[in-house]
Amino acid sequence: MAPIEPRPGVSRRFWVWGLLLLLCGCSVSVADWYQGCYHDNVVSPTFQIEPGDCEHVTPADCCRACYRLGYGYAGLQGGDQCSCTNDINRLVLTTGDQCNIQCPDDTTQRCGGNTSLDVYRVEGPYLLEASLSPAMEVVQLGDTAQAEVTAVLASPYNISTGLPSYNASDFQTVDFAWSYGDGQNGTSQGRVTMDTSSISLTHLYTRVGEYTIELRIYNLLSTLSIRTNITIVPPIPRDLEIERAPGSDPTNIPSCSYTSSASHTESLTVFVDTPFSLEASVGRGKNLSFQWALDDGSYRISTPYLNVISPCQGVVNCSRDIQVGE
Numbered sequence: 200m201a202p203i204e205p206r207p208g209v210s211r212r213f214w215v216w217g218l219l220l221l222l223c224g225c226s227v228s229v230a231d232w233y234q235g236c237y238h239d240n241v242v243s244p245t246f247q248i249e250p251g252d253c254e255h256v257t258p259a260d261c262c263r264a265c266y267r268l269g270y271g272y273a274g275l276q277g278g279d280q281c282s283c284t285n286d287i288n289r290l291v292l293t294t295g296d297q298c299n300i301q302c303p304d305d306t307t308q309r310c311g312g313n314t315s316l317d318v319y320r321v322e323g324p325y326l327l328e329a330s331l332s333p334a335m336e337v338v339q340l341g342d343t344a345q346a347e348v349t350a351v352l353a354s355p356y357n358i359s360t361g362l363p364s365y366n367a368s369d370f371q372t373v374d375f376a377w378s379y380g381d382g383q384n385g386t387s388q389g390r391v392t393m394d395t396s397s398i399s400l401t402h403l404y405t406r407v408g409e410y411t412i413e414l415r416i417y418n419l420l421s422t423l424s425i426r427t428n429i430t431i432v433p434p435i436p437r438d439l440e441i442e443r444a445p446g447s448d449p450t451n452i453p454s455c456s457y458t459s460s461a462s463h464t465e466s467l468t469v470f471v472d473t474p475f476s477l478e479a480s481v482g483r484g485k486n487l488s489f490q491w492a493l494d495d496g497s498y499r500i501s502t503p504y505l506n507v508i509s510p511c512q513g514v515v516n517c518s519r520d521i522q523v524g525e
Contacts, residue, residue, distance in 0.1 A: 231361025232323035232354070233258075234272070236298035237290035237316050245289050246274040246282035246316060255304040256281060258317065259325035259421035266321040266353055273319045276311035278303060287318060324360065324370040325421035327353040331414050333427055339434045339485060344402050346427070348375060350416045352394040369419050372396070376417075380410030380429075404431045438482030 239245050250264035256279050265273040265283035274282050278300035298317045302310040311317045334345040350373050357367040373396040375387045381404060389396035404410065413426045479489055491499040 230320075231359045232320055233361035234287065234318040234320060235361075236293050236295050236312070237274075237287070237318050238293050238297075238314065239274070239290055239316060245287060246272075246276075246284045248283040250281060250283060256310055257302045257305045257421070258308055258310070258319050259323070260304070262319050262321045262323055262325060262353065263327060263421075266327065271321055273321055274311070274316040275302070275309075275319075276316045277313060278310045280311070282316075290316075290318065322354040322358065323420070324352050324354055324356050324358055324418070326373070326416060326418060326423045327351050329414075329416050329423045329425055331412065331425045331427045333412075333429050336428070337430045337432055338404070339483065340404065340407055340431055341434060341485065342403075344404060344429055344431070346400040346412065346429075347397065348400060348414060348416075349395060349397045350375075350389070350423070352391065355394050356391040365419065372418070374417050375414065377412060377414040379404075379412055381406070407431050407433050432483070434483070434485040436481050436484035436487055439479065440481075441477055441479045443477060 248265075248268070248270065250261075250268055256275070258273070258275060261275050261281035262273040264281060265271075268283060270283035271285045272283065272287050274284065276282070293315055297315040298309050298312045300310055300312055302308045309317055329350045330348070332347045332349075334347070338344045352370070356370040359367070371391055372388050373391060375389060375398055376384070377386075377400065378384045379402045383402065385400070387398050389398045400412070409428060409430045411426055411428050414424065416423045416425075479491075481487065489501050491501075
């Protein structure tokens, strides 16, 4: 029978230790999020990197900071110290009562001891990142504002935490709570698929103005807060443009051009007694009518919004009208 070898990526020391614990009826997994309580070498410590962007001191916040710096492990000591490393082979495992200091930002969790560290892998079922993306940053009054929310865990939700107070089902959902900035609030719960949960927000603002949407996302281990701004504008016509209609016959377009002497006036050159088509469009406005003033003193009025099938793309709203003249 071939000798048993450790799998790639697992040190021989941890493999042997795990095998001995298995033989003696103990249970340990190097894949757990929580690795245990350890003593570090005082003279030449394994944990030397202190992330500068660790805003709070909890296992999740420390792991998130080390994850973003590219390290594999996070260590918490003394209740308020976070540090990172890629190798924990030189650490000495000690008993859990040596890591007995509560985390100042979450007293339900521990943040090491005076001379020992609570050690975690950076991959765990805590919230790693989130996004809040409005469909449009500028919305006309009367239209529904929409935004997509995505929350991502640092591992699949069903990873073993190594902590007896949690099980995989605790992280199957993520909670969302938000404020639209106009006094209206909401909450929702999203199911996690592998490591991601998403929800959609929709809201109808009743007044023109700039609003800040504030969102809080949380599970049993962690919390993230994000915000975004959205502007509600009145549906006043804006950005009027007039040009030749798409599909105009290029043979009916003169090679020479005429420049109008009137300021702020665009000119289009056409042949005499030759039909031509013009397209007028606006980038903003609702339920609009177009009024065309003709040379003979007459007017043409149309309401193209009644039959527009495909509105312009990439603008707040759009109305089009095409007129044929000669």
